[in-house]
Amino acid sequence: MDNLLDRALGLDGRGDRWPLLGKVVLVEDCVETGGAFVVHHIIKRFLSPQPAAASNHSLILVAFSQPLSHYDRVLRKLGCNLVAQRDHDRFLFFDMLNLRFPDRDDVKTGSSVLVSLFEKIYNAVRALSAEKNCITIVIDDIALMEVVANGSSDSVLDFLHYCRTLTSEFDCSVVALNHGDIYSTTEKPMLMLNLEYLSNILVRAEPLATGSAVDVHGQLMVFNKGEHDGQGTPGSKVHNFHFRVKENSVDFFYPGGRG
Amino acid sequence: LRDGALEGEHAPALTIKDSIPLGFDVFAHVLAQLSSHILAGKSQSRGLVLVAFTRSPSFYVDLLKRGLEVNSIQILDCYSDPHGWKDRIKDVKDMDKLCSLAIELGKGLLGEGKGRFSFALDSVNEMLRYASVHSVARVLSDLRSHDLASCVFWLLHSDLLEDKVAAVFDYMSSMVASLESENLSLTEQNFRRAKFSIRFKRRNGRVRLMSEEVSIERSGITFMGGSLLPKVQFNLQLSEKEQMDRAKVVLPFEHQGNGEPIEIYDGRRSLAD
Numbered sequence: 246m247d248n249l250l251d252r253a254l255g256l257d258g259r260g261d262r263w264p265l266l267g268k269v270v271l272v273e274d275c276v277e278t279g280g281a282f283v284v285h286h287i288i289k290r291f292l293s294p295q296p297a298a299a300s301n302h303s304l305i306l307v308a309f310s311q312p313l314s315h316y317d318r319v320l321r322k323l324g325c326n327l328v329a330q331r332d333h334d335r336f337l338f339f340d341m342l343n344l345r346f347p348d349r350d351d352v353k354t355g356s357s358v359l360v361s362l363f364e365k366i367y368n369a370v371r372a373l374s375a376e377k378n379c380i381t382i383v384i385d386d387i388a389l390m391e392v393v394a395n396g397s398s399d400s401v402l403d404f405l406h407y408c409r410t411l412t413s414e415f416d417c418s419v420v421a422l423n424h425g426d427i428y429s430t431t432e433k434p435m436l437m438l439n440l441e442y443l444s445n446i447l448v449r450a451e452p453l454a455t456g457s458a459v460d461v462h463g464q465l466m467v468f469n470k471g472e473h474d475g476q477g478t479p480g481s482k483v484h485n486f487h488f489r490v491k492e493n494s495v496d497f498f499y500p501g502g503r504g
Numbered sequence: 505l506r507d508g509a510l511e512g513e514h515a516p517a518l519t520i521k522d523s524i525p526l527g528f529d530v531f532a533h534v535l536a537q538l539s540s541h542i543l544a545g546k547s548q549s550r551g552l553v554l555v556a557f558t559r560s561p562s563f564y565v566d567l568l569k570r571g572l573e574v575n576s577i578q579i580l581d582c583y584s585d586p587h588g589w590k591d592r593i594k595d596v597k598d599m600d601k602l603c604s605l606a607i608e609l610g611k612g613l614l615g616e617g618k619g620r621f622s623f624a625l626d627s628v629n630e631m632l633r634y635a636s637v638h639s640v641a642r643v644l645s646d647l648r649s650h651d652l653a654s655c656v657f658w659l660l661h662s663d664l665l666e667d668k669v670a671a672v673f674d675y676m677s678s679m680v681a682s683l684e685s686e687n688l689s690l691t692e693q694n695f696r697r698a699k700f701s702i703r704f705k706r707r708n709g710r711v712r713l714m715s716e717e718v719s720i721e722r723s724g725i726t727f728m729g730g731s732l733l734p735k736v737q738f739n740l741q742l743s744e745k746e747q748m749d750r751a752k753v754v755l756p757f758e759h760q761g762n763g764e765p766i767e768i769y770d771g772r773r774s775l776a777d
Contacts, residue, residue, distance in 0.1 A: 399633065407590075413562060442629075
């Protein structure tokens with residue numbers, strides 16, 4: 246069943262092809278309004294596609310912030326079994342949480358961590374693509390990736406640029422989570438702005454202007470940039486709606502209309 | 505850009521500047537227009553070298569597929585592997601090497617024949633991530649002043665740069681095209697419509713400013729207002745009422761009028777007679 250988020254992301258079509266192929270989706274959130282549920286929703290839609298004939302979907306999850314058990318628990322509640330998917334080689338988990346951080350402040354070492362991470366992802370994508378798989382790479386999250394890179398936002402941008410080249414080389418999708426408010430004190434938040442230019446779809450989770458409420462947890466702004474394909478359909482579209490995170494699902498609705 | 509450079513002068517250089525993500529659409533539009541002029545033989549330039557940092561070469565091939573010929577456009581791929589993280593050994597940090605590679609590609613386009621070629625760079629921001637302002641400025645200046653350069657144009661996102669850095673590239677351009685949205689809120693309107701302004705620096709030092717509304721759809725860009733209007737204090741176009749009034753005027757010619765016999769007043773008698 247489609248909801249407002251599916252419609253905004255273009256996931257409400259009836260075609261076999263995963264609509265986010267070749268696209269970079271950036272999810273921005275803040276402390277008051279977490280956006281991880283958007284990433285979980287996309288993972289769930291990707292791994293349990295309709296029709297069931299599309300069984301060649303493979304997900305690569307690069308996790309800097311949570312262990313596998315966390316994602317497994319969350320996705321189970323949404324009706325998706327990550328461990329079973331992993332056993333069928335449809336799910337690859339890159340555990341960056343247990344990475345040994347270098348003792349000294351060394352930008353070069355930090356960037357080499359990302360270079361070798363990309364190499365692993367590149368090899369995995371090449372192998373999966375050879376078997377005609379449709380691939381999505383999920384990065385959770387960019388802020389912690391910057392920590393791993395010893396604060397080198399250049400290395401992070403390089404890494405994401407290379408992930409983006411995968412979208413054109415192998416037609417895969419990239420979904421990344423970033424925390425917008427950690428850059429709020431900088432005058433020109435370069436990393437965040439660069440990421441916004443790099444992405445095809447920007448999803449921003451923000452608190453309501455009126456403050457917190459019991460039945461509305463926040464608002465989502467989805468900016469879907471069009472690309473030139475000469476098909477004559479309208480280009481960029483902006484969607485705004487509210488959401489409420491429940492135990493096993495998320496409700497999306499227009500302001501004023503509950504449910 | 506189509507007319508190109510005069511002998512003994514630097515090639516015209518255009519900066520396409522934005523602070524909202526619509527600049528790339530304008531860059532793509534200019535690229536498509538110039539390449540169709542090149543193919544039709546309507547421009548001074550006989551070929552175009554595109555230095556691609558933010559989109560893959562295959563993206564540009566798809567974009568220009570309506571008229572792309574191998575011997576008129578060459579793409580220098582700085583997108584796929586800028587640091588050599590994949591198999592290829594490449595380093596885009598060496599700006600001098602980049603510049604000479606681009607010029608070599610251009611000469612290759614001309615082959616044995618004479619003529620000039622154009623350069624397009626997407627985008628200056630990416631170049632600045634890899635090299636200093638000084639090196640990037642030197643590349644653009646070298647390309648502009650090359651004997652065989654017909655014109656040069658590049659894309660610049662001003663919100664990713666300090667004002668003084670953006671100013672450096674403004675100074676280097678003979679034309680600066682800026683895209684601004686009407687207001688800063690994130691609405692659908694802002695990502696389709698914008699104000700497009702061009703500042704021309706003429707040889708005699710005078711600056712000419714033009715602006716018009718632009719609408720960006722998936723199929724391409726539409727410039728509202730028909731033609732680029734210079735910014736003046738008075739109206740250069742007729743208002744709707746004025747247009748209607750003008751259409752209602754019946755001219756004293758035999759073949760015009762509304763079917764009734766035309767009365768032409770010649771001043772000797774009143775019309776009532």
